[in-house]
Amino acid sequence: MTLWRTAYASVIGTSHVQTGAPCQDAGACRVIRANDGREVMLAVVSDGAGSAARSAESSMLAVQYFLDTFTPHVAADPTLQFFDRTLFESWLHDLRYKITGLADQHSMDVREFACTFLAATLGPESTVCVQVGDGAIIGSGDEVGDYAWLTWPQHGEFANTTNFITDDDAFDAMEFEFIDRPINEVAVFSDGIERLVLDMGNRSVHSPALRPIFQWLATTEPSLEKTCPDPALEAFLGSARINERTDDDKTLVMGTRVVPQTEERA
Amino acid sequence: MVSDQVPFDFPDLVSNPEPRCPCLLLLDTSMSMNGAPLEQLNDGVRTFKEQLAADSMATQRVEVATVTFGPVRTISEFQTADHFQPTTLTATGDTPIGGAVLHGLDMLDARKRDYRNAGISYYRPWVFLITDGGPTDAWQAAAERIHAGDNPEFKAFSFFGVGVEGANMEVLAKICSPSRPPLKLAGLNFRELFVWLSASLKGVSRSQVGTSVPLPPPGWASV
Numbered sequence: 001m002t003l004w005r006t007a008y009a010s011v012i013g014t015s016h017v018q019t020g021a022p023c024q025d026a027g028a029c030r031v032i033r034a035n036d037g038r039e040v041m042l043a044v045v046s047d048g049a050g051s052a053a054r055s056a057e058s059s060m061l062a063v064q065y066f067l068d069t070f071t072p073h074v075a076a077d078p079t080l081q082f083f084d085r086t087l088f089e090s091w092l093h094d095l096r097y098k099i100t101g102l103a104d105q106h107s108m109d110v111r112e113f114a115c116t117f118l119a120a121t122l123g124p125e126s127t128v129c130v131q132v133g134d135g136a137i138i139g140s141g142d143e144v145g146d147y148a149w150l151t152w153p154q155h156g157e158f159a160n161t162t163n164f165i166t167d168d169d170a171f172d173a174m175e176f177e178f179i180d181r182p183i184n185e186v187a188v189f190s191d192g193i194e195r196l197v198l199d200m201g202n203r204s205v206h207s208p209a210l211r212p213i214f215q216w217l218a219t220t221e222p223s224l225e226k227t228c229p230d231p232a233l234e235a236f237l238g239s240a241r242i243n244e245r246t247d248d249d250k251t252l253v254m255g256t257r258v259v260p261q262t263e264e265r266a
Numbered sequence: 267m268v269s270d271q272v273p274f275d276f277p278d279l280v281s282n283p284e285p286r287c288p289c290l291l292l293l294d295t296s297m298s299m300n301g302a303p304l305e306q307l308n309d310g311v312r313t314f315k316e317q318l319a320a321d322s323m324a325t326q327r328v329e330v331a332t333v334t335f336g337p338v339r340t341i342s343e344f345q346t347a348d349h350f351q352p353t354t355l356t357a358t359g360d361t362p363i364g365g366a367v368l369h370g371l372d373m374l375d376a377r378k379r380d381y382r383n384a385g386i387s388y389y390r391p392w393v394f395l396i397t398d399g400g401p402t403d404a405w406q407a408a409a410e411r412i413h414a415g416d417n418p419e420f421k422a423f424s425f426f427g428v429g430v431e432g433a434n435m436e437v438l439a440k441i442c443s444p445s446r447p448p449l450k451l452a453g454l455n456f457r458e459l460f461v462w463l464s465a466s467l468k469g470v471s472r473s474q475v476g477t478s479v480p481l482p483p484p485g486w487a488s489v
Contacts, residue, residue: 013474015472015474050474155387158387158388158389158390159285159387159388159389160389160473160474195280195282196279196280197279197280198280198282199280199282200282200283200385200386200387201282201283201384201385201386202385203385206278206279206280208277208278209277209278209279209280210277211277212274212275212276212277213274213277215274216273216274231271232271232272232273232274235271235272236272236274236276239272239276241276241279245279247472247474248474
């Protein structure tokens with residue numbers, strides 16, 4: 001049985017419901033059993049730009065392409081030593097090539113496919129975080145129930161600006177972090193909930209905003225592949241208390257390999 | 267309803283300060299504005315406040331500052347729409363547009379520094395200049411600063427110039443950025459102008475990342 005308990009959900013923003021726009025966020029998670037029997041978890045989020053007509057397609061493509069590309073890599077080498085900046089750059093290059101092809105096919109500007117990208121790869125010894133744009137990746141901190149950010153949202157000078165993988169300078173904006181230790185709890189989310197979870201003034205994670213969700217997640221059934229969104233996370237992200245604070249699409253992908261208290265006792 | 271399905275205690279979410287959308291009004295109070303124009307302008311600014319205050323998001327996010335000329339005078343510093351109290355403006359002097367622009371843009375730069383120091387995010391500021399004359403001071407430095415701050419490559423702010431009947435539109439066009447030429451107010455349609463401005467700022471103040479904000483057509487401008 002796997003050690004990982006995972007969940008993801010993408011919920012459309014109330015402003016998009018009003019305008020009839022689709023949910024432009026995409027998110028997914030997958031646990032891969034490596035050749036040596038150890039496990040690696042992938043948590044991926046992409047947020048399509050609001051003004052980009054076809055960004056719902058590019059965000060889904062980005063998430064799926066990351067899973068497809070890196071599943072065999074991590075299966076072969078769960079130490080993640082293979083994963084360096086150059087490899088991610090070449091992956092991003094290929095993804096942009098695919099998106100440009102999609103744009104050409106529809107005779108559209110590639111900006112109509114603008115989206116952000118965030119992915120956390122959690123191995124038994126190490127962790128890799130990559131990001132272009134806003135949203136954030138957070139992981140377990142020094143104390144139980146405390147969380148710290150692994151990547152911070154990228155915003156331009158103005159509140160409604162960020163970087164997209166389709167931008168000319170996407171490679172300059174690209175963040176790549178190889179962390180030489182395992183991380184046992186992770187949350188990857190789009191900008192729709194960043195202002196509810198992150199203390200923007202102090203540049204820190206507001207741990208109580210995630211703690212009860214991680215505690216609950218640790219009590220759910222472990223599984224390798226989640227093929228459908230988690231109803232509990234969907235209910236949370238779609239609740240009135242969230243919608244009164246944000247009208248944007250929001251995606252949350254979470255994983256934990258922390259053993260719950262009850263199992264320890266048993 | 268849905269909260270019943272959430273199997274965990276509802277998390278304690280963090281409250282960050284609202285992002286701000288600064289709007290600087292540079293208003294002509296020269297003697298030629300005396301009478302009906304200034305009465306209509308005062309009425310327009312009051313309408314502006316009412317419209318913003320009626321919108322729950324704009325009232326917390328839009329910050330208004332007012333500078334009049336001449337002489338160049340700060341009537342109100344940047345404050346959110348719920349705190350902004352329009353004062354009745356009276357006609358006083360000449361038309362130092364150049365000085366007013368430089369003074370106003372300095373206020374704007376200082377306000378941006380305040381935001382950054384407090385970790386408050388902000389939208390692209392709007393500067394709105396309304397005049398019925400032409401500059402009575404040197405305006406070239408002001409024009410340079412506007413062109414440098416509002417062009418397709420560098421967007422520090424959006425600068426809108428509005429000429430009331432009698433305004434020197436030729437010089438106003440030189441002061442405004444070539445990418446955003448001045449508009450002429452139809453009659454004394456200040457009220458409609460400020461309704462448009464508040465509607466536009468409401469749009470900006472709720473805009474999301476990667477969203478371009480379409481402006482409503484300015485029904486107050488003469489063609």
